[in-house]
Amino acid sequence: EVQLVQSGAEVKKPGESLKISCKGSGYRFTHYWIGWVRQMPGKGLEWMGIIYPGDSEIRYSPSFQGQVTISADKSINTAYLQWSSLRASDTAMYYCARHTTAADIYDAFDIWGQGTMVTVSS
Amino acid sequence: DIQMTQSPSTLSASVGDRVTITCRASQSISNWLAWYQQSPGKAPKLLIYKASSLESGVPSRFSGSGSGTEFTLTISSLQPDDFATYYCQQYSGYSRTFGQGTKVEIK
Numbered sequence: 039e040v041q042l043v044q045s046g047a048e049v050k051k052p053g054e055s056l057k058i059s060c061k062g063s064g065y066r067f068t069h070y071w072i073g074w075v076r077q078m079p080g081k082g083l084e085w086m087g088i089i090y091p092g093d094s095e096i097r098y099s100p101s102f103q104g105q106v107t108i109s110a111d112k113s114i115n116t117a118y119l120q121w122s123s124l125r126a127s128d129t130a131m132y133y134c135a136r137h138t139t140a141a142d143i144y145d146a147f148d149i150w151g152q153g154t155m156v157t158v159s160s
Numbered sequence: 161d162i163q164m165t166q167s168p169s170t171l172s173a174s175v176g177d178r179v180t181i182t183c184r185a186s187q188s189i190s191n192w193l194a195w196y197q198q199s200p201g202k203a204p205k206l207l208i209y210k211a212s213s214l215e216s217g218v219p220s221r222f223s224g225s226g227s228g229t230e231f232t233l234t235i236s237s238l239q240p241d242d243f244a245t246y247y248c249q250q251y252s253g254y255s256r257t258f259g260q261g262t263k264v265e266i267k
Contacts, residue, residue, distance in 0.1 A: 071257075075258075082258060082261040083198075085255070085258060088256075097254060097255065099255045099256075099257075101161075114253040133203055133204070138206070144192055145251060146206055147194070147196075147204075147206060148206045148215065150203040155201055
């Protein structure tokens with residue numbers, strides 16, 4: 039079964055760092071772009087960026103460039119989203135999702151992780 | 161960034177109704193458009209890709225059309241599981257964007 043399994047919920051304080059993960063299984067992890075999507079409480083979906091684990095090519099949304107870092111470790115089939123200094127406004131559900139077609143950068147997301155809730159509060 | 165505008169923001173309908181949601185792009189995106197359904201507390205689910213291609217396993221009452229800057233998602237006969245929020249997404253540009261969502265409520 040093709041699936042993405044994300045790390046568990048996090049509660050952090052402003053200024054702390056955080057790295058959440060997304061582990062792929064059931065398919066050739068290095069061959070499919072993986073993206074991250076933010077959903078703030080009660081709000082819509084926001085596309086953050088995508089990474090191709092095969093060569094770690096990354097594209098960021100201008101809204102998130104410099105605010106987060108996307109990475110991947112192909113040896114363990116895992117993609118990451120990290121923050122160096124969290125803010126209260128980073129409180130949201132974060133989803134990882136896989137492109138539908140191998141190696142296709144222009145594509146929709148067909149497989150989604152279950153989401154990781156990140157709460158930032160003092 | 162390419163902006164995506166959905167209408168309406170909220171739609172009230174009954175089981176069996178035909179429902180249409182519109183998504184407009186700020187510039188031409190050819191047919192690089194997807195539609196997703198999100199139920200409360202769940203991850204989004206892909207319904208339509210390349211504007212009109214039905215994702216495997218999605219009921220045929222869902223259909224998509226359009227190209228360029230104007231697109232529609234149609235549900236031919238609304239079922240109880242269809243009361244959810246729907247998002248369009250363009251994947252034409254360097255950066256991808258979602259519409260703001262359309263919530264389909266029970267009338």
